[in-house]
Amino acid sequence: MSKVWFITGASRGFGVLMAKDALARGDSVAATARNPQAVIDAIGAHPNLLALRLDVTQEAAAVLAARAAVDRFGRIDVLVNNAGYGLLGAVEEASDAEVRALYDTNVFGLLNVTRAVLPHMRRQGGGHVMNISSVGGYTAHAGWGVYGSTKFAVEGISEAMAEEVRPLGIHVTVVEPGYFRTEFLEGNSLVSTDARLDDYAGTVGAMRTFAASVSLKQPGDPRKLSLAILKLADSAQPPVRLMLGSDTVRMVREKNRFVEQELGEWISLSLSTDHDDVLPQAA
Numbered sequence: 001m002s003k004v005w006f007i008t009g010a011s012r013g014f015g016v017l018m019a020k021d022a023l024a025r026g027d028s029v030a031a032t033a034r035n036p037q038a039v040i041d042a043i044g045a046h047p048n049l050l051a052l053r054l055d056v057t058q059e060a061a062a063v064l065a066a067r068a069a070v071d072r073f074g075r076i077d078v079l080v081n082n083a084g085y086g087l088l089g090a091v092e093e094a095s096d097a098e099v100r101a102l103y104d105t106n107v108f109g110l111l112n113v114t115r116a117v118l119p120h121m122r123r124q125g126g127g128h129v130m131n132i133s134s135v136g137g138y139t140a141h142a143g144w145g146v147y148g149s150t151k152f153a154v155e156g157i158s159e160a161m162a163e164e165v166r167p168l169g170i171h172v173t174v175v176e177p178g179y180f181r182t183e184f185l186e187g188n189s190l191v192s193t194d195a196r197l198d199d200y201a202g203t204v205g206a207m208r209t210f211a212a213s214v215s216l217k218q219p220g221d222p223r224k225l226s227l228a229i230l231k232l233a234d235s236a237q238p239p240v241r242l243m244l245g246s247d248t249v250r251m252v253r254e255k256n257r258f259v260e261q262e263l264g265e266w267i268s269l270s271l272s273t274d275h276d277d278v279l280p281q282a283a
């Protein structure tokens with residue numbers, strides 16, 4: 001059965017590849033971007049492609065775009081909340097304006113589009129929401145604190161939503177890519193904080209140097225990510241989380257081990273705070 005996709009941020013990177021691969025196997029795609037001509041330029045005209053203007057920070061535009069997709073294709077089977085960008089800098093270096101702009105796209109934008117599409121999925125009685133998070137949404141590192149926090153928000157939203165919409169026949173998966181070879185770390189995507197404080201040279205400065213050195217040489221292959229997303233869409237029992245990339249798998253395992261170890265070290269204090277009338281729980 002062919003599927004109808006609604007993809008945000010389909011002018012570059014993952015969004016373009018997912019749209020192309022879905023079209024190539026006979027699916028239909030509403031591919032959205034701030035500049036819809038950029039979508040056509042990147043993907044090429046196709047009878048099953050609907051290129052739509054959507055800045056995800058604009059809630060009314062999200063409602064119109066979702067309706068236009070349903071008017072054209074009759075339904076939306078897969079929503080890929082993919083639009084997003086990175087902010088590199090120490091937590092203290094990030095200005096209020098830089099933080100708010102990032103949340104407007106990565107968190108509030110994702111919520112705008114989700115609220116616009118879910119009514120159609122509920123009416124259909126099915127669908128699959130895929131929220132593109134990051135390994136930085138599972139484990140945080142110097143320089144990526146604010147960016148990571150937007151993706152931590154996406155993780156929490158996704159986990160809760162998965163429980164809320166499962167009884168309605170709708171799946172939610174939060175996808176955690178590691179470092180993939182798109183323009184994500186280039187100047188047209190990645191924002192660096194205006195402020196740079198010398199005290200962070202050894203931590204955040206080192207991460208800036210690392211990010212510049214690894215850009216366009218990242219281990220992750222975006223085409224393989226795109227094909228993995230197609231497989232995910234075909235799964236009858238999709239996971240709540242999907243980690244993509246060997247770097248993600250390594251970092252997630254490191255974090256899980258660290259959390260378990262720290263939990264063990266502090267377990268007596270952790271278990272010491274219940275009321276005395278609460279029977280001890282098996283921990």
Ligand code: NDP
Pocket residue numbers: 008009010011012013014015033034035038054055056057082083084085086105109132133134135176177178179180181182183184188189218
């Ligand atoms: P790119 O920078 O190549 O593409 C980002 C896309 O998001 C562009 O199409 C861009 O559109 C769009 N976008 C940005 N802001 C908005 C907005 N306000 N409204 C609509 N579209 C917007 O990056 P990737 O393809 O690599 O990234 C896609 C997603 O994957 C992002 O959410 C990113 O955080 C996540 N990710 C990427 C990783 C990587 O290593 N590549 C790793 C982990 C997560 P425009 O052309 O208009 O700027």
